[in-house]
Amino acid sequence: MSTTPKFISQFKQTTQSLNATVQPWSLFSDSSSLNFPSSLPDATTRITQNLTHFRSNYSLIILISLFLSLIYHPLSLIAFFIILIGWVFLYFARDDDPLTFFAYQVSDFVVLALLFSVTVVVLIWSGVWFNVVAAVGIGFGLVILHALLRSTDDLVADDIETSPYVNLLSDDEFSPRGAL
Numbered sequence: 001m002s003t004t005p006k007f008i009s010q011f012k013q014t015t016q017s018l019n020a021t022v023q024p025w026s027l028f029s030d031s032s033s034l035n036f037p038s039s040l041p042d043a044t045t046r047i048t049q050n051l052t053h054f055r056s057n058y059s060l061i062i063l064i065s066l067f068l069s070l071i072y073h074p075l076s077l078i079a080f081f082i083i084l085i086g087w088v089f090l091y092f093a094r095d096d097d098p099l100t101f102f103a104y105q106v107s108d109f110v111v112l113a114l115l116f117s118v119t120v121v122v123l124i125w126s127g128v129w130f131n132v133v134a135a136v137g138i139g140f141g142l143v144i145l146h147a148l149l150r151s152t153d154d155l156v157a158d159d160i161e162t163s164p165y166v167n168l169l170s171d172d173e174f175s176p177r178g179a180l
Contacts, residue, residue: 022056033151043148050147053155058147062139069135076126083119090115
C-alpha cells in the first residue's frame, strides 16, 4: 500500500501533465514574431493556430487575471480556491471511471453540471461576479490580441518536429531528420 493518498498522487500527475503542455514563455513572448496580419483569412488562421498551440499559456493568463481581480476579496479568493480544488479532484484528476456516491455511479455530465452550478452559486453569493466577468473579459481580450498579432511562421516547424505522425511525412523537406 502506498504511503501517499490516491488523490495526492492524482493531483501531482494532473499538475505534471498540465505543466508539460505549457509552451516556453520565451517562445510565447518573442517580440520579433509580433506583427499585423495581412488579411482576414490570415488573421483567422493565426488566431486558431495560436489558440491551439498556446492554449495552456492562454489559460494561465486568464487565471492570473482572475486571481488579480479577487486579490482584494480574500474570502472570495478562498472560496474559489476551494472550488478549484473540487474541480481538480472531481473532474480533471480522476480516472475514466465514473464517481461513486452512496453506491450510485454519477456520470461526467452530472459532475460537470454540479460543479458549474456550485461555481455560479458561489459567484452570486460572494458578490464578486462583476469582478470575475470583467477579469475573464480582460484576460480573453489579451489572449485574442496576442493570438491575432503573433505570427505562426515559426510554429509550423515546431509542430512538425513534435508531431506523432512525423514518420508518415514523405517529403524530406518537412522531416526533422532529413533524408535517411
